[in-house]
Amino acid sequence: MTTAQQTTGAGHRRAPQHAPPSVRPPWYVTGGAVLLLVHAGAAAVVLLWWSNTESVVGLAGWLTNAGRLTGLLAGYACAVLLALMARIPFLDRTVGSDRLARWHAMGGRYTVSLAVAHTVLIIWGSSAASGTGLVEQTTTLVFEYEDMLWAAIGFLLLLAVGIVSARAARRRMSYETWHFLHFLTYLAVFLAFFHQLSNGTDFAGSTTAVTAWYVLYIGVAAALLWNRFLTPVRRALRHRLRVSEVHPEAPGVVSLYITGRDLEKLGARPGQFFRWRFLARGHWWTANPYSLSAPAGSGFLRITVKAAGGHSRGVASLSPGTRVWAEGPYGAFTPERRTRTKVLLVAGGVGITPLRSLFETLPGQVTLLYFARSFDDLALREELDDIAAARGAGVHYAVDEPGGASVALTPGSLGALVPDLADHDVYLCGPPGMTAAARTAVRGAGVPRHRIHHETFAF
Ligand SMILES: Cc1cc2nc3c(=O)[nH]c(=O)nc-3n(C[C@H](O)[C@H](O)[C@H](O)COP(=O)(O)OP(=O)(O)OC[C@H]3O[C@@H](n4cnc5c(N)ncnc54)[C@H](O)[C@@H]3O)c2cc1C
Structure with a gap:
């Protein structure tokens, strides 16, 4: 006979929850609003360029103006790209992490293209204006203008991240290698930030534009720091998660029972996932996503993991007592x-x-x-x-x-x-x-x- 209670493989008992539905608008309502906001920001950037441009004269004028505009848009796109990956809980629960990641990947291609276009157009334009050769002009721009050397290094890093993220290159490297190389984007964006303000004609003399740029970048940096670093650390200290049991479910599939303090305060919904970092040899340096395979709220969290590669295979040999850092909950599959x-x-x-x-x-x-x-x-x-x-x-x-x-x-x-x-x-x-x-x-x-x-x- 089946009862209203159900026993897990590890002997934990819990009552089924029938939470009242609180229907959210479909993802494309929130997603549409986010995309509208992103496009409105891009339009504001174009307006900034427009309002600072009285006329465009000759080949050099066209090239440098196109360079200015693509540079502004690349700077704006960098901030948007990082915001998409800032794991902002509202966006994650409404738009969904997978969709945000896809937008980020697509936006990444535009951003690198804009940065390349900006670099080529500015060098070509100023070379045409001054009548000097491209190599000489590049050297002048990089070494004689304020913050330009750092910007050049940032550009090369961004290009390198773009290349390793291309599908063909990504397939050839492990997820972890690609992931760690991807972190160089933060450094690239930081290095390129200051040349925008010190050399950008559109920021010269416009306190409003400079303030808006700082607000944008500092806001994104704060969201990244808060959601990707401070919140996980705070939660790790608060919930003190540990593996309590490893239970085989099927060939190559195990369930992990994880206990800790105040688990209900994590606010995890059925269908959501966490990024799990196990503080054990061979595991602590990587955080992999696994969904909750049982509703949270009965004194334990449970994930069920299939051996797919190095990390997931190693989960089966984790010992009870292993400390766990869980970043989340994430996902809109609720x-x-x-x-x-x-x-x-x-x-x-x-x-x-x-x-x-x-x-x-x-x-x-x-x-x-x-x-x-x-x-x-x-x-x-x-x-x-x-x-x-x-x-x-x-x-x-x-x-x-x-x-x-x-x-x-x-x-x-x-x-x-x-x-x-x-x-x-x-x-x-x-x-x-x-x-x-x-x-x-x-x-x-x-x-x-x-x-x-x-x-x-x-x-
Ligand atoms: C939202 C989400 C929920 C998931 N839930 C479950 C689950 O409940 N049970 C389960 O068995 N598997 C789940 N997975 C898949 C699981 O995360 C991968 O199988 C696992 O991370 C593979 O890592 P590996 O080192 O064992 O294998 P690898 O051979 O290193 O990776 C295999 C593939 O897994 C993906 N992957 C690897 N590491 C990560 C990472 N840190 N972040 C994102 N993707 C990665 C990559 O696409 C990679 O190509 C989930 C994945 C996602 C994105």
């Missing part, structure tokens, strides 16, 4: 995204983790469809069955093995499995190919885009 009383959850492999928490806590009529390669790979199956029985929810295991009741990801098969599918919200988490196919299928079955919610395990 019950607040729901807009209908009927919900379909579609999980693939270890993508079950955030959906397991949502399966227990989402109010309304919930159906879970869980894809796995083999029966052995169905992690957390016992507790999923318990939850299904306790709340009278439907659960379907689609396994790629004989007798595995596999389901084709087509509108017809999904519609046959979930009647009235068009009137559902759909939460998806799994490998990219599977989630793309599932998204197409549910769209084909009549679920509108804004009711499909998606968590991706790769930034």
